[in-house]
Amino acid sequence: MPASEDQKAVAELLWGLRKPPSRGPRPAFDIAQIADTAVKVADAEGLEAVSMQRVAAELGFTKMALYRYVNDKAELIAVMIEAAVGPAPDLSGVCGWRAKLEEYARQLSAAWRLRPWLPSITAGDRVMGPRETGWPESALSALADTPLTERERLDAIMLVSNHIRATHAAATPGTQTWTAGNAAPIMRDLLLLNADRFPLLATTQAAPSATTIQEFGLHAILDGVEHAITQRTPKQ
Amino acid sequence: MPASEDQKAVAELLWGLRKPPSRGPRPAFDIAQIADTAVKVADAEGLEAVSMQRVAAELGFTKMALYRYVNDKAELIAVMIEAAVGPAPDLSGVCGWRAKLEEYARQLSAAWRLRPWLPSITAGDRVMGPRETGWPESALSALADTPLTERERLDAIMLVSNHIRATHAAATPGTQTWTAGNAAPIMRDLLLLNADRFPLLATTQAAPSATTIQEFGLHAILDGVEHAITQRTPKQ
DNA sequence: GGATAACTGTGTCTATAGGACACTGTGTAT
DNA sequence: ATACACAGTGTCCTATAGACACAGTTATCC
Numbered sequence: 001m002p003a004s005e006d007q008k009a010v011a012e013l014l015w016g017l018r019k020p021p022s023r024g025p026r027p028a029f030d031i032a033q034i035a036d037t038a039v040k041v042a043d044a045e046g047l048e049a050v051s052m053q054r055v056a057a058e059l060g061f062t063k064m065a066l067y068r069y070v071n072d073k074a075e076l077i078a079v080m081i082e083a084a085v086g087p088a089p090d091l092s093g094v095c096g097w098r099a100k101l102e103e104y105a106r107q108l109s110a111a112w113r114l115r116p117w118l119p120s121i122t123a124g125d126r127v128m129g130p131r132e133t134g135w136p137e138s139a140l141s142a143l144a145d146t147p148l149t150e151r152e153r154l155d156a157i158m159l160v161s162n163h164i165r166a167t168h169a170a171a172t173p174g175t176q177t178w179t180a181g182n183a184a185p186i187m188r189d190l191l192l193l194n195a196d197r198f199p200l201l202a203t204t205q206a207a208p209s210a211t212t213i214q215e216f217g218l219h220a221i222l223d224g225v226e227h228a229i230t231q232r233t234p235k236q
Numbered sequence: 237m238p239a240s241e242d243q244k245a246v247a248e249l250l251w252g253l254r255k256p257p258s259r260g261p262r263p264a265f266d267i268a269q270i271a272d273t274a275v276k277v278a279d280a281e282g283l284e285a286v287s288m289q290r291v292a293a294e295l296g297f298t299k300m301a302l303y304r305y306v307n308d309k310a311e312l313i314a315v316m317i318e319a320a321v322g323p324a325p326d327l328s329g330v331c332g333w334r335a336k337l338e339e340y341a342r343q344l345s346a347a348w349r350l351r352p353w354l355p356s357i358t359a360g361d362r363v364m365g366p367r368e369t370g371w372p373e374s375a376l377s378a379l380a381d382t383p384l385t386e387r388e389r390l391d392a393i394m395l396v397s398n399h400i401r402a403t404h405a406a407a408t409p410g411t412q413t414w415t416a417g418n419a420a421p422i423m424r425d426l427l428l429l430n431a432d433r434f435p436l437l438a439t440t441q442a443a444p445s446a447t448t449i450q451e452f453g454l455h456a457i458l459d460g461v462e463h464a465i466t467q468r469t470p471k472q
Numbered sequence: 473g474g475a476t477a478a479c480t481g482t483g484t485c486t487a488t489a490g491g492a493c494a495c496t497g498t499g500t501a502t
Numbered sequence: 503a504t505a506c507a508c509a510g511t512g513t514c515c516t517a518t519a520g521a522c523a524c525a526g527t528t529a530t531c532c
Contacts, residue, residue, distance in 0.1 A: 182243055
């Protein structure tokens with residue numbers, strides 16, 4: 001019943017802590033194959049196409065067979081994520097915290113551009129797998145030599161990844177009004193019709209590209225972090 | 237078929253552009269009642285409890301009766317959002333763009349704290365209703381006297397609202413590893429067990445409170461925006 | 473070397489979701 | 503008065519996640 005029990009189960013699954021069975025017939029496949037298949041479906045037809053039946057059918061088995069490997073769909077999603085995230089970026093070759101963080105942001109953005117269904121499901125309270133955990137670890141390495149506190153470092157890297165996530169949501173399904181989605185032209189018409197009530201929005205020109213949003217926001221965030229760093233640095 | 241058709245229909249619904257019927261029996265209720273009922277259900281039992289059947293039953297009618305008022309569930313959600321967002325904040329009493337934006341962030345955060353199901357569904361490509369549109373309009377007013385370009389202003393207010401959204405996601409369902417959710421203690425154990433692979437994360441102490449995250453991030457963002465503003469300001 | 477217990481995949485069943493569609497009744501405009 | 507446009511209802515369909523009993527398979531124990 002308690003959600004933490006489920007998440008403990010997810011943790012065991014993701015970190016390879018489940019005891020392999022000693023007796024009984026050979027499993028026809030393993031979790032990695034299931035995860036890869038599900039990822040393939042999501043890549044091809046989107047996350048909403050991923051159902052137990054669909055993944056099972058893709059493997060040539062019945063839906064219920066999957067439940068021998070996975071307790072519920074949440075676990076399927078969890079192993080999907082772990083299989084879909086690429087290896088964490090190595091920032092050791094980049095000089096300076098700012099360039100490192102920027103490089104991290106670009107790699108994260110590139111990874112999510114390849115799999116547009118990832119950013120949305122990786123938000124929220126979750127247990128991460130070892131591969132995925134490598135990403136925040138990598139991001140933290142960017143700030144290792146700064147005078148920021150541990151807490152501030154975590155906040156800073158969350159700021160960056162949340163920004164990338166939000167801008168991706170704005171780009172693919174879109175987010176607010178002014179981004180380039182299906183809703184954008186409709187909203188523009190509505191704003192022009194009601195220009196008296198929304199003068200500022202109505203006079204604002206057309207939507208910027210997603211990359212522009214990312215750039216301004218990323219620079220602003222990094223400027224803000226830099227401000228915090230210089231504040232913490234003792235004046236000499 | 238095309239998604240933009242659906243969104244055009246949503247726009248007509250939200251902005252009151254649907255012609256009232258001339259002939260036929262009186263409707264037993266109106267869209268506002270439906271929206272309020274759905275909001276009440278979401279407030280009491282969460283968004284996942286909101287189904288056509290549930291809302292209809294709450295009103296004492298059958299599920300299919302709702303489809304006379306709403307084309308599909310997406311439209312129900314749309315009117316729910318419009319009914320649930322409060323009036324946009326009036327920032328005219330606050331002095332200075334920074335204080336205004338900060339006040340805006342606090343009001344947005346307070347509004348979303350009252351309705352934890354709102355931030356998640358208000359992300360993504362959407363047509364907004366007139367009440368909700370008042371919010372970005374209000375946010376833009378904070379930056380009206382700054383030398384930022386229109387585009388930069390939009391980027392800036394998106395930065396703020398996305399940050400609030402992300403931190404709320406971190407607080408209620410939680411988000412990454414280190415936030416205060418069900419998954420956090422489990423992740424901590426895993427990190428300590430694998431401290432050799434994740435030295436930076438493993439040595440990091442316990443999760444900060446959600447408000448702390450908001451504060452650091454908000455200040456960083458505002459510092460970044462301030463940096464952009466002072467850059468654009470001609471030196472005198 | 474058999475019995476046993478653990479395990480596999482399958483078939484059947486339930487609950488719940490969104491939604492299509494035909495039907496009966498009602499109110500207004502012609 | 504009549505016809506039309508609308509209202510709510512009941513029935514039906516498809517798809518979802520999941521519970522559970524069942525038959526076949528395999529390693530371990532006596």
